[in-house]
Amino acid sequence: MATPQDTPFPPSPPAESRREFLAGRAATAVAGALAVASLGGCGPASPPAQEGSAARRWGMVIDLRRCVACKACVASCKSENKTPPGVAYNVFIEEEQGTFPYVRRVAFTRPCMQCAKSSCAQVCPTGATYHRADGIVAVDYEKCIGCRYCIAACPYGARSFDYGHDYIEKAGNPYNEIPSSEYGASYGLRHKGGSPEGNVRKCTFCLHLQDEKGEYREPPACVRTCMGKAIHFGDLKDPEGVCVAHGEKMQALLAHRGNYRLKEELGNEPAVYYLPV
Amino acid sequence: MSESNTHAPAGGLRLLGYLVLAALSLVGLKAIIGTLADGHGALATTQHVPWGLWVALYIFFLGLSAGSFLLSTLIYVFGMKSLKPVGPLALLQALGCLLLGGLLIILDLGHPARLANVILHMNPTSAMAWMGIFYNLYILVVLVELYLAMRPRLIELASAGGAMSRWYCLLTLGSSNTSAAALARDQGWLKALGILGIPVAIAVHGGVGAIFAVTKARALWYSGLFPIIFLISALASGGALLTFLSVVTLKVPEEQKRKIVRLLARLTTGILCFDLLLLASEILVVFYGGLPHHADGWRQVLFGPYSWVFWGLQLALGTLLPILIVGGRRTGQSMKWLGFAGLLGVLGIIGARLNIVIPAQITPMFPTLPEAYHHMRYAYGYFPNSTEWQVGLGVCALGWLAFVLVRKCLPLDGQEHSATASSGGGEA
Numbered sequence: 001m002a003t004p005q006d007t008p009f010p011p012s013p014p015a016e017s018r019r020e021f022l023a024g025r026a027a028t029a030v031a032g033a034l035a036v037a038s039l040g041g042c043g044p045a046s047p048p049a050q051e052g053s054a055a056r057r058w059g060m061v062i063d064l065r066r067c068v069a070c071k072a073c074v075a076s077c078k079s080e081n082k083t084p085p086g087v088a089y090n091v092f093i094e095e096e097q098g099t100f101p102y103v104r105r106v107a108f109t110r111p112c113m114q115c116a117k118s119s120c121a122q123v124c125p126t127g128a129t130y131h132r133a134d135g136i137v138a139v140d141y142e143k144c145i146g147c148r149y150c151i152a153a154c155p156y157g158a159r160s161f162d163y164g165h166d167y168i169e170k171a172g173n174p175y176n177e178i179p180s181s182e183y184g185a186s187y188g189l190r191h192k193g194g195s196p197e198g199n200v201r202k203c204t205f206c207l208h209l210q211d212e213k214g215e216y217r218e219p220p221a222c223v224r225t226c227m228g229k230a231i232h233f234g235d236l237k238d239p240e241g242v243c244v245a246h247g248e249k250m251q252a253l254l255a256h257r258g259n260y261r262l263k264e265e266l267g268n269e270p271a272v273y274y275l276p277v
Numbered sequence: 278m279s280e281s282n283t284h285a286p287a288g289g290l291r292l293l294g295y296l297v298l299a300a301l302s303l304v305g306l307k308a309i310i311g312t313l314a315d316g317h318g319a320l321a322t323t324q325h326v327p328w329g330l331w332v333a334l335y336i337f338f339l340g341l342s343a344g345s346f347l348l349s350t351l352i353y354v355f356g357m358k359s360l361k362p363v364g365p366l367a368l369l370q371a372l373g374c375l376l377l378g379g380l381l382i383i384l385d386l387g388h389p390a391r392l393a394n395v396i397l398h399m400n401p402t403s404a405m406a407w408m409g410i411f412y413n414l415y416i417l418v419v420l421v422e423l424y425l426a427m428r429p430r431l432i433e434l435a436s437a438g439g440a441m442s443r444w445y446c447l448l449t450l451g452s453s454n455t456s457a458a459a460l461a462r463d464q465g466w467l468k469a470l471g472i473l474g475i476p477v478a479i480a481v482h483g484g485v486g487a488i489f490a491v492t493k494a495r496a497l498w499y500s501g502l503f504p505i506i507f508l509i510s511a512l513a514s515g516g517a518l519l520t521f522l523s524v525v526t527l528k529v530p531e532e533q534k535r536k537i538v539r540l541l542a543r544l545t546t547g548i549l550c551f552d553l554l555l556l557a558s559e560i561l562v563v564f565y566g567g568l569p570h571h572a573d574g575w576r577q578v579l580f581g582p583y584s585w586v587f588w589g590l591q592l593a594l595g596t597l598l599p600i601l602i603v604g605g606r607r608t609g610q611s612m613k614w615l616g617f618a619g620l621l622g623v624l625g626i627i628g629a630r631l632n633i634v635i636p637a638q639i640t641p642m643f644p645t646l647p648e649a650y651h652h653m654r655y656a657y658g659y660f661p662n663s664t665e666w667q668v669g670l671g672v673c674a675l676g677w678l679a680f681v682l683v684r685k686c687l688p689l690d691g692q693e694h695s696a697t698a699s700s701g702g703g704e705a
Contacts, residue, residue: 086324086654095645110643119494125406126394145394146317146387148327149405155494157642160324161387163654164316198316198387266493 052134053214058205059135059236059271060223061243061253062109066230069094069107073222073231077111080206080221082180084190085167087160089203090222106277109231111222112137112158112203113262113270120150120159120202129200134214135236135271136205141187141195150200155266162190164197184208205233219245236271295681298674305671308664312384321662323654325646326638330661331385333634334669336485337514337627338378338676340507343482344515346371346419346474348544353422353464354471362529363537365689367519368423373683374518375416377676384668404491408484415481418474424448425463425470429455430688444686482511489633497574497637502559509552510629516545517599517622524616526684535612542615545622546603549596570640577636586628595625635659 052058069092077083077090094107118137121129128143129150151159168175179188182204190197206220216233218224223233223245234250235241241250259273312319322329349367351357383389395409427448432455435445486507489498520541527534563575578587599618601608608614639658641647647657661669 086652088324088650088655091646091649093643093645093649095643119492122402123405123488123491124400125403125409126391126398127400128394128398143391143394143398144388145391147385147405148322148387149403149488151324151327152638153492153494155642157325157646160654161317161322161327163320164318165654193316195388200387 052132052136052207052210054133055237056134056214056235057237057271058216058233059114059250059273060111060205061232061234061250061259061273061275063230063232063253063275064108064277065275066228067107067109067226068228068230069105070227071109072225072227073109073111076221076225077203081182082178083160083201084162085165087162087201089158089160089201091157108274109222110156110158110262111205111272113156113268113272114203114205115268115270117267117269119153119155119268123149123153125149129202132207136207137202138183138204138207139200139202141183141199144195144199146198146200148200155263155268156270159200159202161200162197164190164192166190181208182206216244295678298678301670301674302678303671304667305669305675308667308671309384312664312668313389317387319662319664321659321665323656323659325641325655325657326635326659328385328634328638329659330631330665330669331381333630334627334672335378335382335385336507336633337630338374338381339482339485340511340514340626340630341518341623342371342374342378342419342515343478343508344511344513345374345519346415346478346515347512348515348519348541349422350471350475353426353467354475359540360537362527362533363519363523363541365423365426365687366522366527367515368419368426369680369683369687369689370515370518370522372416372419372423373676373680375412375419377672379412381668381672404484404487408481408488411477411480411484415474415477418470418477422467422470422474424450425467427688428452428463429460434688441686445688448687479508483508489637494642495574495637496568496571497578498633499571500559502555506552506555506559507633509548509555510626513545513548513552514623514626516541516548517619517626519619520545521616521619521623524612524619526689535610538612538615539609542603542609542618545619546600549600549622553596573640574637577639578632581636581639583631583636587632590628591625591632594621595628596622599625 071092074088074090074092077088081089083089090109090111092107092109094105097104097106114135114137116135118129118131121127121131121137124130124144125147126143126145128140128145130138130140132138146161148161151161166176177189179185180190185208187196209216209218209220211217219233223231223243229246231245232243232248232250232253233245234243236250239251242248243250243253253275254273257275259275261270261273320329345367348360349364349371352360352364352367383392386392395406396413399406399410401407431445431449432453435442435449435453483504486504489495489507490500490503493499520538523534523538523541527537529537560575560579563571566572578584599622602614602618602621603609605614608618641657643649647655649655
């Protein structure tokens with residue numbers, strides 16, 4: 001559970017300092033797993049409300065033909081963001097179609113869609129959920145009052161309320177001493193009564209992995225862990241934008257064999273595209 | 278229900294009732310403190326059903342409030358003189374239910390201490406933020422109206438002497454002018470505030486309806502008819518409670534009381550019938566089209582595991598039976614029966630509110646989402662747990678006790694200046 005899988009991945013053009021960063025990070029991750037990680041060791045902390053780069057529109061292209069349904073995306077998300085039990089940024093959805101023996105399994109990973117016209121940010125009474133310049137939908141934990149309207153409104157079930165559960169309820173156990181690195185580790189350890197407990201939480205495309213310019217030092221956890229390279233992640237605004245993990249051109253991937261988005265008919269305009277099986 | 282009796286029931290029974298209410302209140306208070314201290318881990322709500330019993334009770338109380346306020350405007354804005362004795366009672370009901378609902382919804386927040394963010398960092402595209410604004414405005418309107426409606430009686434009682442005169446003197450806020458001109462000015466203000474209050478009350482409760490109606494992710498809610506059904510059922514519920522409370526507490530001459538109660542009961546019944554029409558229209562359209570995600574929510578309501586809430590509580594007990602009672606040749610004349618019909622209407626509305634909030638959320642956003650993550654917060658379905666019931670029932674009991682108490686301290690009836698009528702002594 002607590003061993004982050006910082007697996008190697010093919011180098012990509014934009015991130016130059018990634019390798020040295022990764023070395024530090026991997027060390028931190030291991031240390032974290034051993035429960036000796038300190039807040040300072042978790043990489044450069046960036047402010048939680050950073051707006052990202054307006055030149056970018058980060059998005060995903062998920063190639064279902066490459067997906068082997070290993071669910072490493074879910075596990076790596078858990079260890080990257082240290083989400084408590086009952087909170088899921090990323091889930092793997094499986095459905096069986098047809099009747100035996102003529103059946104077929106449909107399966108896909110579901111991160112937050114980071115919708116251009118998101119229902120959650122629209123209904124949030126305090127503006128705690130907001131759109132960053134780079135299209136990522138983030139939550140300002142200090143503004144969030146925990147009303148859960150966004151959960152009711154999200155058509156993708158991509159948000160979860162932090163009910164304050166821990167994997168091991170006993171106080172002082174090492175698993176609860178590993179800080180989360182989300183939002184630049186500014187929230188770190190959870191504690192009773194303080195954010196993010198009592199807040200609504202969601203996938204942020206691992207925005208804490210961005211550098212000061214808003215470029216990704218390394219891909220989001222689910223992307224870099226995907227062993228079939230099914231999840232491509234990159235800039236959708238730039239027509240020549242490439243996947244920061246695998247180097248393919250995002251637009252070429254989309255054009256290659258057609259694509260679809262989940263619940264397109266609702267008009268939320270997700271930034272996550274699926275390539276059919 | 279012994280309380281539906283026009284005359285005070287036996288003292289022992291009454292005492293027992295108060296003891297039960299006090300016990301429920303204490304249990305509720307304990308659960309409230311527990312929730313505030315330990316957070317929401319004690320709730321049964323899930324990531325599919327983020328809103329549960331408390332939200333349903335919140336809209337129940339808000340509906341009772343908006344409904345009775347709008348009925349009070351019949352008196353203060355539209356000059357319906359015959360209902361005047363229930364004016365202060367209607368306004369008190371509007372205020373009390375508003376506060377009870379507010380308590381529940383604040384408890385439901387993950388970070389109740391940040392409530393002010395709704396105003397400080399208001400997001401103008403959020404129906405909930407607008408509801409917050411109008412909620413505050415509405416409290417102000419109701420408070421000032423209640424003061425103005427009671428002012429002449431307060432001044433009268435303050436000068437009457439006795440143990441309570443000090444208290445009444447305090448409540449007058451220093452005002453002592455009961456000249457005809459001052460009374461006329463009061464009426465002018467009441468009318469002006471009532472006129473302002475009508476759109477505000479509609480905005481508060483219609484706004485709560487809109488919170489649900491704009492949520493396209495939950496197809497059952499996503500209907501332009503929804504805020505209207507909200508308002509109409511609010512009127513019906515407010516009228517039903519006011520009918521019940523009038524039967525139980527109003528102290529005016531018997532003949533006048535009979536007139537008032539019958540008028541209220543008939544008004545409420547008419548609104549209930551209109552509510553039924555809207556509901557039928559919505560359901561028929563949904564099932565005729567049969568869009569899967571749309572019909573699914575209603576299928577939960579009509580045929581799901583808790584369909585008895587719709588057929589039994591909301592429709593039979595809460596709508597049809599009251600209509601039959603009020604329409605009945607003998608029962609329609611009896612105070613007891615009309616009060617009982619009012620009580621039934623209120624109980625039925627709880628069913629309606631539960632049916633609004635919960636079934637629409639039961640079906641997860643993807644059918645197999647509950648299997649994708651194995652945890653109680655991702656489990657399919659929802660039923661309130663004991664903590665939620667304790668708080669819900671506790672708040673209802675607290676409200677009832679507070680009403681009993683406040684009634685003794687406020688001149689709620691006898692608006693007609695009958696200085697000699699000892700309206701405080703009948704109870705005890």
